[in-house]
Amino acid sequence: MRAADLIRFARDAASGSPLRTSLLILAMAIGVAAVVVLTALADGARRYVLNQFSAIGSNLVIVLPGRSQTGGFNPGNAITSTPRDLTIDDAQALLRASAVHRVAPLAVGTSEISVGGRLREVMVAGTTAEFIAVRRLSLAQGRFLPPGDWRRGASEAVIGARIRDELFGRDEALGQLVRVGDRRCRIVGVLAATGQGLGMNTDELVIVPVALAQAMFNSNTLFRILVEANSREAIAPAKAQVSEIIRLRHEGEQDVTVITQDAVLATFDRLLGTLTVAVAGIAAISLAVAGILVMNVMLVSVTQRTAEIGLLKALGATRATIRNAFLTEAAMLSLAGALLGFALGHAAAALIRQLYPAFPALPPDWAVLAGVATALATGLAFGVLPARRAALLDPVQSLARR
Amino acid sequence: MSAPLIELSRIERVFHLGDSQVHALQSIDLCIAAGEYVAVMGPSGSGKSTLLNLLGLLDRPDSGSYRLAGRDVTTLSADEQARVRSERVGFVFQSFHLVPRLTAAENIALPMVLAGIAPAERGERVRQALRDYGLENRADHRPDQLSGGQRQRVAIARATIMQPALVLADEPTGNLDRTTGEEVMRLLEELNRGGVTLIVVTHDGALGARARRQLLMADGALQQDRPGSGGTPSEACALPT
Ligand SMILES: Nc1ncnc2c1ncn2[C@@H]1O[C@H](COP(=O)(O)OP(=O)(O)OP(=O)(O)O)[C@@H](O)[C@H]1O
Ligand SMILES: [Mg+2]
Numbered sequence: 141m142r143a144a145d146l147i148r149f150a151r152d153a154a155s156g157s158p159l160r161t162s163l164l165i166l167a168m169a170i171g172v173a174a175v176v177v178l179t180a181l182a183d184g185a186r187r188y189v190l191n192q193f194s195a196i197g198s199n200l201v202i203v204l205p206g207r208s209q210t211g212g213f214n215p216g217n218a219i220t221s222t223p224r225d226l227t228i229d230d231a232q233a234l235l236r237a238s239a240v241h242r243v244a245p246l247a248v249g250t251s252e253i254s255v256g257g258r259l260r261e262v263m264v265a266g267t268t269a270e271f272i273a274v275r276r277l278s279l280a281q282g283r284f285l286p287p288g289d290w291r292r293g294a295s296e297a298v299i300g301a302r303i304r305d306e307l308f309g310r311d312e313a314l315g316q317l318v319r320v321g322d323r324r325c326r327i328v329g330v331l332a333a334t335g336q337g338l339g340m341n342t343d344e345l346v347i348v349p350v351a352l353a354q355a356m357f358n359s360n361t362l363f364r365i366l367v368e369a370n371s372r373e374a375i376a377p378a379k380a381q382v383s384e385i386i387r388l389r390h391e392g393e394q395d396v397t398v399i400t401q402d403a404v405l406a407t408f409d410r411l412l413g414t415l416t417v418a419v420a421g422i423a424a425i426s427l428a429v430a431g432i433l434v435m436n437v438m439l440v441s442v443t444q445r446t447a448e449i450g451l452l453k454a455l456g457a458t459r460a461t462i463r464n465a466f467l468t469e470a471a472m473l474s475l476a477g478a479l480l481g482f483a484l485g486h487a488a489a490a491l492i493r494q495l496y497p498a499f500p501a502l503p504p505d506w507a508v509l510a511g512v513a514t515a516l517a518t519g520l521a522f523g524v525l526p527a528r529r530a531a532l533l534d535p536v537q538s539l540a541r542r
Numbered sequence: 543m544s545a546p547l548i549e550l551s552r553i554e555r556v557f558h559l560g561d562s563q564v565h566a567l568q569s570i571d572l573c574i575a576a577g578e579y580v581a582v583m584g585p586s587g588s589g590k591s592t593l594l595n596l597l598g599l600l601d602r603p604d605s606g607s608y609r610l611a612g613r614d615v616t617t618l619s620a621d622e623q624a625r626v627r628s629e630r631v632g633f634v635f636q637s638f639h640l641v642p643r644l645t646a647a648e649n650i651a652l653p654m655v656l657a658g659i660a661p662a663e664r665g666e667r668v669r670q671a672l673r674d675y676g677l678e679n680r681a682d683h684r685p686d687q688l689s690g691g692q693r694q695r696v697a698i699a700r701a702t703i704m705q706p707a708l709v710l711a712d713e714p715t716g717n718l719d720r721t722t723g724e725e726v727m728r729l730l731e732e733l734n735r736g737g738v739t740l741i742v743v744t745h746d747g748a749l750g751a752r753a754r755r756q757l758l759m760a761d762g763a764l765q766q767d768r769p770g771s772g773g774t775p776s777e778a779c780a781l782p783t
Pocket of ligand 2: 592
């Protein structure tokens with residue numbers, strides 16, 4: 141039997157019993173649509189989390205003093221083991237790097253803040269105007285530290301939302317003078333409440349100009365240098381450039397550690413990627429169910445068409461021809477179901493995107509391919525048994541059936 | 543006269559029904575020459591259909607040998623038998639056995655489709671067959687839109703579309719009224735005059751008498767082998783095998 145005839149014969153047989161055919165196609169379609177929609181949701185969640193990460197500064201490169209343990213053995217370190225401190229000059233030098241967008245130095249210490257007899261221990265962060273942009277923070281009131289010479293700085297402070305509540309309650313905080321350690325500062329801004337953030341909690345932070353903080357703690361070292369790369373792609377070059385600049389400034393010694401948020405991001409990416417695969421696997425179970433349905437419906441079809449099979453044999457059909465006719469029918473039904481499910485799944489994903497624009501519910505290509513391929517494979521695999529049964533029917537007894 | 547087409551010797555066919563056995567065919571010796579017209583008659587359950595199925599290679603004997611056109615066909619594999627059916631045998635059934643979802647033309651073309659013949663040649667042969675059997679206006683009708691006589695004509699067209707040497711008809715007029723049955727018999731006899739070996743199972747003595755040779759069966763055995771009104775049977779098989 142020619143391939144074209146086989147396909148036409150299977151098509152006619154399928155359209156000859158519309159209820160059975162539409163039931164099968166629907167079952168397959170639901171299975172494939174489930175794979176498409178569920179992976180769209182899982183992969184959407186992955187992208188959503190990555191996007192949120194970008195919002196808090198995923199292009200961040202952080203420089204900390206001291207060589208991290210993971211750096212391996214460095215002969216230079218073996219000779220002069222005392223690491224140099226990071227300084228404001230180091231931070232300023234990083235602005236020369238081409239892949240670097242912004243730099244914010246960070247000096248940190250604990251101190252006391254007091255106003256009108258109320259006293260509280262706080263974390264004091266000395267930094268510059270760029271900090272608010274690099275950390276993607278926002279203000280509830282007032283303004284942030286003004287741009288200007290990093291070595292000078294007015295006695296001004298920006299406080300976290302929690303500090304404001306505890307020290308001032310319902311009173312106006314802006315413009316008030318507070319004592320931070322042994323300095324008097326004027327409050328110029330209040331940070332918007334963020335809740336527990338990654339790293340330090342900005343709600344309980346007092347931010348002052350870096351020069352003031354260093355004077356307060358009587359030190360000229362930095363706790364960190366926060367560097368924002370130009371783009372996600374620029375993170376790696378920025379890291380390399382930053383390392384090189386610091387190395388040159390530190391007489392050729394690699395005595396700082398440069399980390400990126402990429403590592404954290406990669407972990408999340410992996411975690412949620414695994415989730416997508418797991419969800420795809422669960423959805424594939426519905427395809428197996430559809431496969432079993434294909435088998436049962438095809439078995440019923442073989443029974444119903446026993447007389448026809450006997451006739452085909454009398455007309456000279458070989459076992460292979462009969463088997464192929466039933467397999468072709470199973471494959472066609474599965475393919476039709478897979479295509480319908482593909483369309484349904486994409487429509488559902490599009491609907492979700494329409495309803496929740498922030499949620500990028502897009503099925504990954506591999507999941508769609510795997511879904512359609514699994515539908516075809518299960519359809520064929522579960523079609524084998526009915527096809528074999530049809531091929532092995534005894535023609536005389538089949539013809540006797542009516 | 544002509545060479546033997548069918549040679550059966552000591553054919554046995556036993557059906558097992560639970561503990562009991564039914565001897566549907568018992569030591570059948572039979573020789574039919576190419577071009578013969580044979581009627582098989584006998585009471586119900588005497589083994590006529592079983593014999594015909596065996597001749598058409600739809601069934602295998604439990605013992606004995608069957609030579610078709612000089613070749614032993616009992617030992618052939620299922621696929622080889624299917625090939626022989628495709629090329630040499632045409633079946634006509636009492637209940638027509640048309641595929642209900644296919645049109646008359648498609649039903650006629652079915653054996654050629656199964657044999658993998660090219661669509662162009664199929665179309666030509668189907669058109670010719672539709673003309674030969676007066677079905678030109680019914681080509682696109684489905685079986686349920688045809689009368690019984692038309693259905694049987696479609697079935698005969700289908701049985702002969704591969705130009706088989708042997709046509710086997712199991713009570714071809716059983717579901718038809720007398721005049722339509724007569725007409726169907728005339729078509730089959732026409733085939734026989736064209737050289738096709740024709741074997742017809744029938745209950746109708748009058749129809750059976752038209753054959754040149756009548757086989758009378760009883761209880762699975764060949765009881766009588768006598769010439770009909772059509773003339774004496776061929777000599778080719780007179781020699782014992
Ligand atoms: N598949 C089968 N299983 C068991 N017994 C069978 C089978 N087919 C036929 N038989 C038996 O074999 C015998 C011959 O059957 P067959 O169909 O050849 O008779 P027949 O002469 O064609 O009868 P009818 O004129 O009623 O069609 C019968 O007794 C029947 O019951
Ligand atoms: Mg019978």
